[in-house]
Amino acid sequence: MTDKKKPVSQVLGIGQIEPEVSGSSRLNVGSTERIWSAAGGAFLLTFGLRQGSLLTALAGGYLAYRGASGHCPISERIGRNTAEAENQVPDAIEISKSLTINRPREEVYKYWRQLENLPRFMFHLKEVTQIDPRRSHWVAKLADTKLASVLGKVEWEARIIEEVENERLVWKSVEGARIDNAGEVRFVDSPDGEGTEIHAVIHYRPPVGQLGGAIMKLFNPTFKQMIKQDLRRFKQLMETGEIATIKGQTSGRLKENQPLDKPSSEYASTDEKHEGLML
Amino acid sequence: MKALCYNGIGDLRTERVPDPAILNPKDAIIRVKLSSVCGSDLHLLNGYVPSMREGDIIGHEFMGEVVEVGSEVKKLRKGDRVVVGSIIGCGECHYCKSQEWSLCDNSNPHAWMPEKVYGDATAGIFGYSHAFGGYAGSHAEFIRVPFADHGAFVIPENITDESAVFVSDAVPTGFMAADMANIRPGSVVAVWGCGGVGQMAIQSAFLLGASRVIAIDREPERLRTAREISGAEVLDFSQVNIQEALREMTGGRGPDSCIDAVGMEAVSEGLDYYYDKAKQFVRLETDRPIVLREAIVACRKGGTVSIVGVYGGLIDAVPMGAAMNKALTFRMGQQHSQKYIPQLLEHLQSGKLDPSFLLTHRMTLDQGMLGYDMFNKKQTMRVVFEPAA
Ligand SMILES: NC(=O)c1ccc[n+]([C@@H]2O[C@H](COP(=O)([O-])OP(=O)(O)OC[C@H]3O[C@@H](n4cnc5c(N)ncnc54)[C@H](O)[C@@H]3O)[C@@H](O)[C@H]2O)c1
Ligand SMILES: [Zn+2]
Ligand SMILES: [Zn+2]
Numbered sequence: 327m328t329d330k331k332k333p334v335s336q337v338l339g340i341g342q343i344e345p346e347v348s349g350s351s352r353l354n355v356g357s358t359e360r361i362w363s364a365a366g367g368a369f370l371l372t373f374g375l376r377q378g379s380l381l382t383a384l385a386g387g388y389l390a391y392r393g394a395s396g397h398c399p400i401s402e403r404i405g406r407n408t409a410e411a412e413n414q415v416p417d418a419i420e421i422s423k424s425l426t427i428n429r430p431r432e433e434v435y436k437y438w439r440q441l442e443n444l445p446r447f448m449f450h451l452k453e454v455t456q457i458d459p460r461r462s463h464w465v466a467k468l469a470d471t472k473l474a475s476v477l478g479k480v481e482w483e484a485r486i487i488e489e490v491e492n493e494r495l496v497w498k499s500v501e502g503a504r505i506d507n508a509g510e511v512r513f514v515d516s517p518d519g520e521g522t523e524i525h526a527v528i529h530y531r532p533p534v535g536q537l538g539g540a541i542m543k544l545f546n547p548t549f550k551q552m553i554k555q556d557l558r559r560f561k562q563l564m565e566t567g568e569i570a571t572i573k574g575q576t577s578g579r580l581k582e583n584q585p586l587d588k589p590s591s592e593y594a595s596t597d598e599k600h601e602g603l604m605l
Numbered sequence: 606m607k608a609l610c611y612n613g614i615g616d617l618r619t620e621r622v623p624d625p626a627i628l629n630p631k632d633a634i635i636r637v638k639l640s641s642v643c644g645s646d647l648h649l650l651n652g653y654v655p656s657m658r659e660g661d662i663i664g665h666e667f668m669g670e671v672v673e674v675g676s677e678v679k680k681l682r683k684g685d686r687v688v689v690g691s692i693i694g695c696g697e698c699h700y701c702k703s704q705e706w707s708l709c710d711n712s713n714p715h716a717w718m719p720e721k722v723y724g725d726a727t728a729g730i731f732g733y734s735h736a737f738g739g740y741a742g743s744h745a746e747f748i749r750v751p752f753a754d755h756g757a758f759v760i761p762e763n764i765t766d767e768s769a770v771f772v773s774d775a776v777p778t779g780f781m782a783a784d785m786a787n788i789r790p791g792s793v794v795a796v797w798g799c800g801g802v803g804q805m806a807i808q809s810a811f812l813l814g815a816s817r818v819i820a821i822d823r824e825p826e827r828l829r830t831a832r833e834i835s836g837a838e839v840l841d842f843s844q845v846n847i848q849e850a851l852r853e854m855t856g857g858r859g860p861d862s863c864i865d866a867v868g869m870e871a872v873s874e875g876l877d878y879y880y881d882k883a884k885q886f887v888r889l890e891t892d893r894p895i896v897l898r899e900a901i902v903a904c905r906k907g908g909t910v911s912i913v914g915v916y917g918g919l920i921d922a923v924p925m926g927a928a929m930n931k932a933l934t935f936r937m938g939q940q941h942s943q944k945y946i947p948q949l950l951e952h953l954q955s956g957k958l959d960p961s962f963l964l965t966h967r968m969t970l971d972q973g974m975l976g977y978d979m980f981n982k983k984q985t986m987r988v989v990f991e992p993a994a
Contacts, residue, residue, distance in 0.1 A: 426699070428697065428698050428699045428702065428710075520699070521699065551717065554717070555717065558716060561710065561711065562695075565695065565698050565710075565711055566631070566695045566696075566698075566711050566752070567630070567631075567677065568629045568630055568631060568677075569629075570695075570711055570712055570713065570729065570738075571628055571629065571714050572628075572714055572738065572740055573628070574626065574628050575625060575628060575740070575741050575749060576606075576608070576622045576623045576624065576625045576662070576741055576749075577610070577660045577661060577662060577741055578608065578610030578611075578612070578622055578659070578660030578662065579658075579660035580622055580623050580660075
């Protein structure tokens, strides 16, 4: 769709950094097995997301990942390799998102640079630990389930390859990451001088194979949405000190007991009555 | 506690639900004393605003008493008697700081939903669908109020509960309509819709210097109120040709300012009503812009059209040529409660504004469906619920 358009990184002139080729960009699941994994996984993922079941979605995501990527962390652990030996390197996919935070640049940068803070607004992260000024260790958040125990810990290491205080951070995942990724975050004064524009560009290498590419395209909007939500929560936290939520609020979906008598109504019979969603 | 919940189009039920709890440090819990119906609720109930879910507690115009405050609430105290603006604003983002509270960047937890269709997300609103945050509304014994220091205002002692409740929504919306209308001393203002919002727009227009206000509706009782209490000249659109009448009443010029206080569910006696209704039914159009079209054509050259009647989606056959060539100014928006409430409380104190006449029926939550039936049929100006009763 938008494939033929220039990537935003070129428009902004930032984040033109390529991720490593390692981890998932290598193959160890054979093609037949991959197609089944991918198809079944994609189904479970969609189904799980629709049902709002994180577990199903996660299981689906794992299968789809394994199918799409041709890289099975479990096979890798037991030294199983069903891949036909061909070595292609897929093109990196780009996600970019900018927004403006109504706080001074130094403050915004400082909070972000303290990488341990990231899981406070990046809800898919469990923890980030700074190993030394350049290297950090990242652990993804998985539901505490059987599936999670099969998957093991999803973790990776990243390295800051360029840092200009209060201005920019460039990173790359270190060899062996589940999904090779690289990116840049830039901090710029907003034109009115009161806030900070934050521009994030992330590249990740889709797991190899044609199917991989196709399926990753399906996932891409979801990833993009996730990054967007992350940045939005970051903004909320920086500006207001809290993250807006209705999680845990009361509603008629949490009835304490049976509904009271339903009053009889002529209202429901108005000629306006037709089902809801219109936009 | 008891709460009035949406259960589908035209179906409200009073149910027992858990009490609300503080979820964020800047939240407060308010014991609701009075909670009013509003024309916007009708858009939800009649199915014109998407993303309502079964079980959502509705209601967004209310006052009450603070019973609990979060750890970061600095100004409010337990026991304060407060009126709360319908629109939730964080107080810290660029928009809140510029007094454009209904454009708040941070108060809508479902920002991604409107972003898809509007290109951007606007503020959360109590009890007003998930696209506007999904916050539980005020037709309940208690309500959770986020960013409470910004949204809840202590009511001065000499203002009654029955007046204060409308400072939540009808008064600031009507006032903003007049404020956006570029009214100068001597201006002639036309107001479409004589519901609570229209009545407050009429009174605010006079307050801001209008010499004459012409109010338009077809409900006899509402027209009577507009004339006798709010002081407007009135036109019944079921009896007269509005275009002709407005032009003749203004010496052939047309009104300087035209206020739309009706919005997407406008009705009319003409063919255009059936045209829009049919299109709306097959979803080619989501809103019926009958009043908007009328206002654009009626407005004098170089005049202002101020829109507070709510539109949700797409409209059709808007006379853009007339608007462009007559060099009209358009202003519109959901009300910026927090910007207006302090000055409006002063106007109530000094007696310049008194919205208490809007309360025409007082009911218990158990009578919720009945109340909305009457309101939908315009048999009452505003029903106000007393959750404790
Ligand atoms: N912008 C905001 O923040 C805000 C806040 C509150 C309400 N609103 C909106 O303001 C509008 C009015 O609210 P309300 O509570 O007064 O509603 P209401 O339903 O009580 O009143 C609407 C009135 O418009 C009249 N009307 C219908 N078609 C008309 C026409 N063609 N010409 C003239 N009058 C016509 C109806 O007879 C009715 O009296 C609604 O759209 C509501 O959603 C906006
Ligand atoms: Zn309202
Ligand atoms: Zn805000």
